[in-house]
Amino acid sequence: MARAATTTDAFNAVAEPRRRQILDVLARGEQSVTDLVAALDLAQPQVSKHLKVLHEVGLVTVREDGRRRLYRLEGRGLKPIHDWVAGFARHWEDRFGALDAVLEELKGETDGNDHEG
Amino acid sequence: MARAATTTDAFNAVAEPRRRQILDVLARGEQSVTDLVAALDLAQPQVSKHLKVLHEVGLVTVREDGRRRLYRLEGRGLKPIHDWVAGFARHWEDRFGALDAVLEELKGETDGNDHEG
DNA sequence: TTGACGTATTCCCATATGGGCATACGATGG
DNA sequence: CCATCGTATGCCCATATGGGAATACGTCAA
Numbered sequence: 509m510a511r512a513a514t515t516t517d518a519f520n521a522v523a524e525p526r527r528r529q530i531l532d533v534l535a536r537g538e539q540s541v542t543d544l545v546a547a548l549d550l551a552q553p554q555v556s557k558h559l560k561v562l563h564e565v566g567l568v569t570v571r572e573d574g575r576r577r578l579y580r581l582e583g584r585g586l587k588p589i590h591d592w593v594a595g596f597a598r599h600w601e602d603r604f605g606a607l608d609a610v611l612e613e614l615k616g617e618t619d620g621n622d623h624e625g
Numbered sequence: 626m627a628r629a630a631t632t633t634d635a636f637n638a639v640a641e642p643r644r645r646q647i648l649d650v651l652a653r654g655e656q657s658v659t660d661l662v663a664a665l666d667l668a669q670p671q672v673s674k675h676l677k678v679l680h681e682v683g684l685v686t687v688r689e690d691g692r693r694r695l696y697r698l699e700g701r702g703l704k705p706i707h708d709w710v711a712g713f714a715r716h717w718e719d720r721f722g723a724l725d726a727v728l729e730e731l732k733g734e735t736d737g738n739d740h741e742g
Numbered sequence: 743t744t745g746a747c748g749t750a751t752t753c754c755c756a757t758a759t760g761g762g763c764a765t766a767c768g769a770t771g772g
Numbered sequence: 773c774c775a776t777c778g779t780a781t782g783c784c785c786a787t788a789t790g791g792g793a794a795t796a797c798g799t800c801a802a
Contacts (some may be wrong), residue, residue, distance in 0.1 A: 510787035511628065511759045512641065523640040524629065524790085528709065535713065538631065543751060554791060556750055575748045575799045583716020590710045592645065596652065599700020627757035628789045641760085658779060671761060673780055692778045693768045 514561050521565040526550060527558050534568060534581040540579050541577060631678050635702050638682040643667060643720040644675050651685060658694060 514520045522528055526548070533539060533547045545552045559579055562568040567585040570599065571578045631637045639645055643665070650656060650664045658676065662669045676696055679685040684702040688695045 509760055510785095511631070511789080512742070513787095514628070514789070519642075519645075520640045523637045525636075526790090528636075531713070543746095551792075552749070553793080557790075560750080577749065581713075581716060583713045586710050586713050587717050589706065590714065593703050593707045593710060596648070596698075596700045596703050599652070599698060600704050619770080627755095630757095631759070643760090649762075660783055669779070670763080670781080674760075674794095676782080694779065740761080 515564040516563055516568060518589050521561050521567060522586070523590065524558070524561075526554070527562055530555070530558055530562065531581060531586075533568065534579060535583075538571070538578045538580045540573075541579070544579070632681040633681055633685060635706050638678050638684060639703070639706065640708070643671070644679055647672070647675055648660075648698060648703075648739065651696060652700075655688070655697045657690075661696070664722065669679045694737070 512520055514524065522531070529548055529622050530544060533544060539547070541552060542554055544550075544555050544559075548555065559568060559570075563570060563579075565585060567582055569580040571580065627635055631641065639648070646665055647661060650661060656664070658669060658672055661667075661672050661676075665672065676685060676687075680687060680696075682702060684699055686695065686697040687701050
Protein backbone atom coordinates (compact mmCIF):
# COMPACT_ATOMS: atom_id res chain seq x y z
CA MET A 509 0.00 0.00 0.00
CA ALA A 510 1.19 3.50 -0.68
CA ARG A 511 0.89 6.41 1.68
CA ALA A 512 -2.61 7.38 2.69
CA ALA A 513 -4.30 9.77 0.29
CA THR A 514 -3.82 13.45 0.99
CA THR A 515 -7.59 13.69 1.08
CA THR A 516 -7.84 11.14 3.86
CA ASP A 517 -7.99 13.68 6.63
CA ALA A 518 -6.75 17.06 7.79
CA PHE A 519 -3.48 15.55 8.97
CA ASN A 520 -2.58 14.39 5.51
CA ALA A 521 -3.93 17.44 3.75
CA VAL A 522 -1.94 19.76 5.93
CA ALA A 523 1.28 17.79 5.61
CA GLU A 524 1.91 19.64 2.38
CA PRO A 525 3.58 23.03 3.05
CA ARG A 526 1.84 24.74 0.14
CA ARG A 527 -1.47 23.75 1.56
CA ARG A 528 -0.54 25.22 4.90
CA GLN A 529 0.46 28.41 3.15
CA ILE A 530 -2.87 28.56 1.41
CA LEU A 531 -4.66 28.24 4.71
CA ASP A 532 -2.46 30.95 6.18
CA VAL A 533 -3.45 33.30 3.42
CA LEU A 534 -7.10 32.37 3.66
CA ALA A 535 -6.94 33.17 7.36
CA ARG A 536 -6.83 36.78 6.24
CA GLY A 537 -10.18 36.42 4.57
CA GLU A 538 -11.92 35.10 1.51
CA GLN A 539 -9.71 34.92 -1.55
CA SER A 540 -10.09 34.12 -5.21
CA VAL A 541 -7.83 31.62 -6.90
CA THR A 542 -6.03 34.44 -8.64
CA ASP A 543 -5.47 36.20 -5.34
CA LEU A 544 -3.93 33.05 -3.95
CA VAL A 545 -1.79 32.54 -7.03
CA ALA A 546 -0.41 36.03 -6.55
CA ALA A 547 0.10 35.61 -2.83
CA LEU A 548 1.79 32.24 -3.12
CA ASP A 549 3.87 32.62 -6.23
CA LEU A 550 2.62 29.27 -7.44
CA ALA A 551 1.06 28.27 -10.76
CA GLN A 552 -2.69 28.52 -10.99
CA PRO A 553 -3.31 24.84 -11.76
CA GLN A 554 -1.42 23.72 -8.69
CA VAL A 555 -3.29 26.17 -6.55
CA SER A 556 -6.58 24.84 -7.85
CA LYS A 557 -5.44 21.32 -7.15
CA HIS A 558 -4.42 22.10 -3.63
CA LEU A 559 -7.69 23.90 -3.07
CA LYS A 560 -9.49 20.82 -4.26
CA VAL A 561 -7.74 18.71 -1.68
CA LEU A 562 -8.43 21.21 1.06
CA HIS A 563 -12.04 21.31 0.01
CA GLU A 564 -12.46 17.56 0.01
CA VAL A 565 -11.16 17.45 3.55
CA GLY A 566 -13.46 20.26 4.56
CA LEU A 567 -10.78 22.79 5.33
CA VAL A 568 -12.10 25.35 2.89
CA THR A 569 -15.41 26.46 1.46
CA VAL A 570 -16.17 27.83 -1.99
CA ARG A 571 -18.54 30.52 -3.14
CA GLU A 572 -19.14 31.45 -6.74
CA ASP A 573 -18.93 35.05 -7.78
CA GLY A 574 -19.19 35.51 -11.51
CA ARG A 575 -16.24 33.87 -13.13
CA ARG A 576 -14.36 33.81 -9.89
CA ARG A 577 -14.49 31.37 -7.03
CA LEU A 578 -13.95 32.71 -3.60
CA TYR A 579 -12.41 30.35 -1.12
CA ARG A 580 -12.93 30.68 2.57
CA LEU A 581 -11.15 29.06 5.46
CA GLU A 582 -13.08 26.45 7.42
CA GLY A 583 -10.87 26.44 10.48
CA ARG A 584 -12.97 23.96 12.36
CA GLY A 585 -11.47 21.24 10.22
CA LEU A 586 -8.20 21.76 12.04
CA LYS A 587 -9.67 21.01 15.41
CA PRO A 588 -8.84 17.27 15.30
CA ILE A 589 -5.20 18.12 14.82
CA HIS A 590 -5.29 20.71 17.53
CA ASP A 591 -6.93 18.32 19.93
CA TRP A 592 -4.50 15.53 19.24
CA VAL A 593 -1.41 17.67 19.58
CA ALA A 594 -2.71 19.44 22.66
CA GLY A 595 -2.62 16.14 24.46
CA PHE A 596 1.16 16.24 24.21
CA ALA A 597 1.62 19.80 25.38
CA ARG A 598 2.71 18.64 28.82
CA HIS A 599 5.73 17.09 27.19
CA TRP A 600 7.30 20.36 26.17
CA GLU A 601 5.81 22.98 28.42
CA ASP A 602 8.24 23.57 31.24
CA ARG A 603 5.63 23.83 33.94
CA PHE A 604 4.33 20.38 33.12
CA GLY A 605 7.82 19.10 32.50
CA ALA A 606 8.91 19.87 36.02
CA LEU A 607 5.84 18.20 37.40
CA ASP A 608 6.49 15.11 35.35
CA ALA A 609 10.05 14.93 36.59
CA VAL A 610 8.87 14.95 40.18
CA LEU A 611 6.30 12.29 39.49
CA GLU A 612 8.86 10.13 37.76
CA GLU A 613 11.13 10.39 40.75
CA LEU A 614 8.43 9.45 43.18
CA LYS A 615 7.48 6.56 40.98
CA GLY A 616 11.06 5.33 40.90
CA GLU A 617 11.40 5.42 44.65
CA THR A 618 8.15 3.64 45.26
CA ASP A 619 8.92 1.01 42.66
CA GLY A 620 12.35 0.34 44.10
CA ASN A 621 13.46 -1.14 40.84
CA ASP A 622 16.89 -0.33 39.43
CA HIS A 623 19.25 -2.32 37.25
CA GLU A 624 22.50 -0.41 37.19
CA GLY A 625 25.08 -0.19 39.92
CA MET B 626 8.07 15.72 -7.81
CA ALA B 627 6.38 13.31 -5.50
CA ARG B 628 5.00 14.09 -2.10
CA ALA B 629 7.50 15.40 0.43
CA ALA B 630 9.31 12.69 2.36
CA THR B 631 7.70 11.56 5.56
CA THR B 632 10.94 12.48 7.24
CA THR B 633 10.71 16.07 6.09
CA ASP B 634 9.12 17.35 9.26
CA ALA B 635 6.74 16.53 12.06
CA PHE B 636 3.75 17.39 9.89
CA ASN B 637 4.59 14.71 7.39
CA ALA B 638 5.72 12.17 9.95
CA VAL B 639 2.53 12.51 11.90
CA ALA B 640 0.28 12.30 8.86
CA GLU B 641 0.51 8.54 9.15
CA PRO B 642 -2.06 7.17 11.64
CA ARG B 643 0.19 4.36 12.82
CA ARG B 644 2.84 6.84 13.71
CA ARG B 645 0.36 8.83 15.72
CA GLN B 646 -0.63 5.66 17.52
CA ILE B 647 2.97 4.95 18.34
CA LEU B 648 3.34 8.38 19.85
CA ASP B 649 0.16 7.87 21.82
CA VAL B 650 1.54 4.70 23.31
CA LEU B 651 4.91 6.26 23.99
CA ALA B 652 3.16 9.03 25.84
CA ARG B 653 2.60 6.44 28.56
CA GLY B 654 6.33 6.05 28.97
CA GLU B 655 9.38 4.44 27.48
CA GLN B 656 8.66 1.32 25.46
CA SER B 657 10.64 -1.35 23.70
CA VAL B 658 9.89 -2.26 20.12
CA THR B 659 8.31 -5.48 21.29
CA ASP B 660 6.09 -3.58 23.67
CA LEU B 661 4.93 -1.38 20.83
CA VAL B 662 4.36 -4.34 18.56
CA ALA B 663 2.12 -5.85 21.19
CA ALA B 664 0.30 -2.60 21.89
CA LEU B 665 -0.29 -1.79 18.25
CA ASP B 666 -1.00 -5.16 16.72
CA LEU B 667 1.38 -4.37 13.91
CA ALA B 668 4.31 -6.37 12.54
CA GLN B 669 7.69 -5.71 14.11
CA PRO B 670 9.42 -4.57 10.92
CA GLN B 671 6.80 -1.93 10.25
CA VAL B 672 7.02 -0.71 13.81
CA SER B 673 10.77 -0.38 13.48
CA LYS B 674 10.37 1.47 10.24
CA HIS B 675 7.88 3.89 11.69
CA LEU B 676 10.13 4.43 14.67
CA LYS B 677 12.95 5.22 12.33
CA VAL B 678 10.91 7.93 10.69
CA LEU B 679 9.83 9.35 14.03
CA HIS B 680 13.42 9.31 15.16
CA GLU B 681 14.71 11.09 12.09
CA VAL B 682 12.22 13.84 12.67
CA GLY B 683 13.16 14.05 16.32
CA LEU B 684 9.86 12.91 17.71
CA VAL B 685 11.36 10.01 19.62
CA THR B 686 14.59 9.15 21.37
CA VAL B 687 16.27 5.78 21.69
CA ARG B 688 18.18 4.25 24.54
CA GLU B 689 19.92 0.90 24.39
CA ASP B 690 19.26 -1.63 27.08
CA GLY B 691 20.87 -4.96 26.31
CA ARG B 692 19.31 -6.37 23.20
CA ARG B 693 16.36 -4.08 23.53
CA ARG B 694 15.93 -0.52 22.41
CA LEU B 695 13.78 1.67 24.52
CA TYR B 696 12.00 4.42 22.70
CA ARG B 697 10.94 7.58 24.40
CA LEU B 698 8.61 10.32 23.28
CA GLU B 699 10.21 13.65 22.43
CA GLY B 700 7.07 15.71 22.60
CA ARG B 701 8.79 18.97 21.89
CA GLY B 702 8.95 17.95 18.27
CA LEU B 703 5.23 18.45 18.08
CA LYS B 704 5.41 22.06 19.12
CA PRO B 705 5.65 23.41 15.56
CA ILE B 706 2.39 21.68 14.72
CA HIS B 707 0.78 22.89 17.89
CA ASP B 708 1.91 26.43 17.26
CA TRP B 709 0.72 26.47 13.71
CA VAL B 710 -2.69 25.05 14.45
CA ALA B 711 -3.15 27.22 17.51
CA GLY B 712 -3.10 30.22 15.22
CA PHE B 713 -6.37 29.02 13.79
CA ALA B 714 -8.10 28.28 17.05
CA ARG B 715 -10.01 31.54 16.87
CA HIS B 716 -11.73 30.15 13.81
CA TRP B 717 -13.59 27.47 15.70
CA GLU B 718 -13.59 28.47 19.33
CA ASP B 719 -16.78 30.26 20.14
CA ARG B 720 -15.17 32.65 22.57
CA PHE B 721 -12.84 33.92 19.90
CA GLY B 722 -15.61 33.88 17.37
CA ALA B 723 -17.63 36.24 19.51
CA LEU B 724 -14.60 38.41 20.08
CA ASP B 725 -13.97 38.62 16.38
CA ALA B 726 -17.52 39.72 15.80
CA VAL B 727 -17.17 42.49 18.34
CA LEU B 728 -13.88 43.61 16.89
CA GLU B 729 -15.33 43.65 13.42
CA GLU B 730 -18.16 45.81 14.63
CA LEU B 731 -15.88 48.23 16.42
CA LYS B 732 -13.67 48.42 13.42
CA GLY B 733 -16.59 49.39 11.28
CA GLU B 734 -17.89 52.00 13.69
CA THR B 735 -14.76 53.79 14.85
CA ASP B 736 -12.59 53.68 11.80
CA GLY B 737 -9.58 55.93 12.16
CA ASN B 738 -9.15 55.91 15.91
CA ASP B 739 -5.46 55.20 16.20
CA HIS B 740 -4.22 54.12 19.58
CA GLU B 741 -0.59 53.22 19.99
CA GLY B 742 2.18 53.49 22.53
C1' DT C 743 -20.31 35.83 -32.35
C1' DT C 744 -15.73 36.43 -31.02
C1' DG C 745 -12.47 36.93 -27.60
C1' DA C 746 -10.45 37.53 -23.13
C1' DC C 747 -10.61 36.18 -18.49
C1' DG C 748 -10.81 32.93 -14.19
C1' DT C 749 -10.63 28.16 -12.95
C1' DA C 750 -10.67 23.34 -13.28
C1' DT C 751 -9.15 19.17 -15.50
C1' DT C 752 -6.16 15.99 -17.94
C1' DC C 753 -1.78 13.85 -19.16
C1' DC C 754 3.01 12.79 -18.14
C1' DC C 755 6.49 11.26 -14.88
C1' DA C 756 9.98 10.88 -11.22
C1' DT C 757 9.56 9.74 -6.57
C1' DA C 758 9.00 7.16 -2.36
C1' DT C 759 5.61 5.36 0.47
C1' DG C 760 4.00 1.37 3.61
C1' DG C 761 2.97 -3.31 3.99
C1' DG C 762 4.57 -8.33 3.62
C1' DC C 763 8.27 -11.24 4.05
C1' DA C 764 12.96 -12.87 4.48
C1' DT C 765 17.03 -12.04 6.50
C1' DA C 766 20.99 -9.79 8.60
C1' DC C 767 22.90 -8.15 12.95
C1' DG C 768 24.11 -7.52 17.88
C1' DA C 769 23.48 -9.31 22.57
C1' DT C 770 22.78 -12.97 25.84
C1' DG C 771 22.74 -17.58 27.76
C1' DG C 772 24.17 -22.42 27.51
C1' DC D 773 30.56 -22.07 19.51
C1' DC D 774 25.48 -22.37 18.88
C1' DA D 775 20.76 -21.19 19.57
C1' DT D 776 17.69 -17.61 20.45
C1' DC D 777 15.91 -13.33 21.36
C1' DG D 778 15.12 -8.25 20.01
C1' DT D 779 15.59 -5.14 16.17
C1' DA D 780 16.86 -3.28 11.93
C1' DT D 781 17.30 -3.75 6.81
C1' DG D 782 16.62 -5.13 2.23
C1' DC D 783 13.36 -6.31 -1.59
C1' DC D 784 9.24 -6.17 -4.20
C1' DC D 785 5.16 -3.66 -5.66
C1' DA D 786 0.75 -1.21 -6.08
C1' DT D 787 -0.39 3.39 -5.35
C1' DA D 788 -0.82 8.26 -5.86
C1' DT D 789 1.54 12.34 -5.21
C1' DG D 790 2.76 17.23 -6.97
C1' DG D 791 4.70 19.93 -10.43
C1' DG D 792 4.66 21.35 -15.49
C1' DA D 793 2.24 22.20 -19.54
C1' DA D 794 -1.74 22.10 -22.40
C1' DT D 795 -6.38 22.56 -22.64
C1' DA D 796 -11.29 22.43 -21.58
C1' DC D 797 -14.93 24.97 -19.69
C1' DG D 798 -18.05 28.87 -18.00
C1' DT D 799 -18.64 33.82 -17.76
C1' DC D 800 -18.36 38.52 -18.96
C1' DA D 801 -17.10 42.25 -22.51
C1' DA D 802 -17.29 44.13 -27.27
